[in-house]
Amino acid sequence: MSELVGSCLCGGVRFEVAEPFLMLSYCHCTNCKKLSGGGGTANGRARTAAIRVLEGEGLLRTYQPSEGTAKTFCSACGSNLFGGGWPESEQASVRLSAIDSPLDQKPELHNYVRSLASWEVLPDDGLERYELRRP
Ligand SMILES: [Zn+2]
Numbered sequence: 001m002s003e004l005v006g007s008c009l010c011g012g013v014r015f016e017v018a019e020p021f022l023m024l025s026y027c028h029c030t031n032c033k034k035l036s037g038g039g040g041t042a043n044g045r046a047r048t049a050a051i052r053v054l055e056g057e058g059l060l061r062t063y064q065p066s067e068g069t070a071k072t073f074c075s076a077c078g079s080n081l082f083g084g085g086w087p088e089s090e091q092a093s094v095r096l097s098a099i100d101s102p103l104d105q106k107p108e109l110h111n112y113v114r115s116l117a118s119w120e121v122l123p124d125d126g127l128e129r130y131e132l133r134r135p
């Protein structure tokens with residue numbers, strides 16, 4: 001598989017992930033709800049060294065919540081792009097919503113299902129579910 005490319009909503013930020021994701025997962029935590037505008041985030045885990053910002057590095061802003069890891073978004077359009085402490089952590093999360101390439105990998109699990117919203121229903125997809133995150 002060649003590299004994946006991704007972008008934000010306004011197109012100001014473009015990036016690539018140079019190797020297949022290590023793992024895909026959903027996160028239903030309260031932080032991911034706030035930042036995503038939905039039930040949470042869908043994430044691909046990648047080595048930080050494999051993520052390269054191609055355009056718009058100056059548009060990126062990183063927010064460090066009081067709990068959890070740093071989240072990075074486009075300051076022009078608000079698209080959430082990276083989590084998991086990017087770019088300082090060894091591995092980071094890439095929001096699958098930002099990926100433009102066809103993706104042949106599927107999420108393996110749901111994290112933070114204890115934070116499911118009253119308006120949110122987990123799909124009957126047979127995936128593993130974790131109250132917090134997979135240990
Ligand atoms: Zn943008």
Ligand SMILES: [Zn+2]
Nearest residue numbers: 027028029032
């Ligand atoms: Zn989360």
